[in-house]
Amino acid sequence: MKPLFYCVVIEIVGGGLIGLSCAWELRRRSFDVVVYEMDRERTGSSSWAGAGMIAAHGETFPDDTWQQRALQSAAMYPSWVTALGGNIDFCPPTPTEDGHVDPRDLLRELDKTTKLEFRKIDHLDDLNGEQVIVCAGAWSSQLGDLPAVEPVKGYLLAWDGIARGSLSSILRDGHTYVFQRQNGRVIAGSTEQRIGFDRSTDPTWISDLQQRAQTLWPPLKGLSFDDSWLGLRPATADGFPVVQRIHSRCIAAYGHYRNGILLAPWTARWVADEVQRQLGK
Ligand SMILES: Cc1cc2nc3c(=O)[nH]c(=O)nc-3n(C[C@H](O)[C@H](O)[C@H](O)COP(=O)(O)OP(=O)(O)OC[C@H]3O[C@@H](n4cnc5c(N)ncnc54)[C@H](O)[C@@H]3O)c2cc1C
Numbered sequence: 640m641k642p643l644f645y646c647v648v649i650e651i652v653g654g655g656l657i658g659l660s661c662a663w664e665l666r667r668r669s670f671d672v673v674v675y676e677m678d679r680e681r682t683g684s685s686s687w688a689g690a691g692m693i694a695a696h697g698e699t700f701p702d703d704t705w706q707q708r709a710l711q712s713a714a715m716y717p718s719w720v721t722a723l724g725g726n727i728d729f730c731p732p733t734p735t736e737d738g739h740v741d742p743r744d745l746l747r748e749l750d751k752t753t754k755l756e757f758r759k760i761d762h763l764d765d766l767n768g769e770q771v772i773v774c775a776g777a778w779s780s781q782l783g784d785l786p787a788v789e790p791v792k793g794y795l796l797a798w799d800g801i802a803r804g805s806l807s808s809i810l811r812d813g814h815t816y817v818f819q820r821q822n823g824r825v826i827a828g829s830t831e832q833r834i835g836f837d838r839s840t841d842p843t844w845i846s847d848l849q850q851r852a853q854t855l856w857p858p859l860k861g862l863s864f865d866d867s868w869l870g871l872r873p874a875t876a877d878g879f880p881v882v883q884r885i886h887s888r889c890i891a892a893y894g895h896y897r898n899g900i901l902l903a904p905w906t907a908r909w910v911a912d913e914v915q916r917q918l919g920k
Pocket residue numbers: 652653654655656657658675676677678681683684685686687688689690691692693694758759760761774775776777778779782792793794795828829869870871872873892893894895896897898899900901902
């Protein structure tokens with residue numbers, strides 16, 4: 640008979656979408672999991688800031704293996720969202736078209752099923768779980784001897800009050816995109832700056848993004864945006880996410896750069912498989 644819980648504690652550093660998805664999948668497999676998160680509001684996380692495109696077709700990936708993983712993850716999304724339950728703004732991807740999801744809805748639903756402890760972890764040596772999983776996004780390599788990752792700052796804009804269904808697909812031109820959530824909110828992105836952990840707002844970048852969005856989707860012309868925000872994407876030097884075993888007690892899952900929302904279900908499954916393999920469960 641499957642035990643209610645295995646008597647091992649899995650510690651996860653980082654309560655963004657990657658950490659919470661891993662926690663959810665591990666709990667589903669009967670592990671006792673605790674997630675440490677330093678930011679109670681999560682507004683500093685890349686996940687809170689993300690646009691939420693499930694863009695296995697529209698984005699580029701470092702190689703064919705990651706392209707295949709992206710396609711697998713996109714295909715996992717509909718059943719994943721159903722299993723999470725709750726009220727999630729979601730436009731499912733199809734085998735040929737990208738979809739989108741509101742990452743803040745995912746964070747809220749995942750929070751409900753997670754044992755979250757709000758505290759900053761200074762170093763991996765401070766943890767003594769049987770398995771430790773590093774999911775600290777752009778901050779991950781500060782935790783110990785781990786592959787380097789750096790923040791890439793990006794802004795998004797949002798317009799409310801536009802009739803639902805006005806825009807049925809994701810419009811793109813290079814790194815500019817515009818799409819509409821199911822609830823009507825129109826989202827436009829994005830920008831890229833490698834300037835460290837800087838969270839100040841620069842109106843020049845916002846105005847440039849607004850102009851690009853209005854050119855891409857002219858109905859935005861003459862409308863002021865209702866909200867703007869920024870986030871720090873976790874990027875490695877070669878663009879490859881770090882999803883690997885570091886040593887017998889530690890797994891890393893970070894560096895998903897522009898595609899962490901898309902890759903969350905695939906990453907969670909990989910991490911949970913790896914934990915089970917290591918522990919022989
Ligand atoms: C503007 C923008 C648009 C984007 N659009 C998309 C998109 O459309 N589709 C897509 O797939 N991806 C998109 N992304 C990328 C996506 O958001 C990220 O790849 C993904 O959210 C990374 O998730 P994560 O959990 O690894 O990191 P994060 O969400 O950053 O979470 C890491 C968490 O770890 C916590 N933490 C860090 N250090 C510590 C510590 N020492 N102790 C405790 N807690 C710690 C942080 O507070 C944070 O909450 C976008 C990102 C941005 C910024």
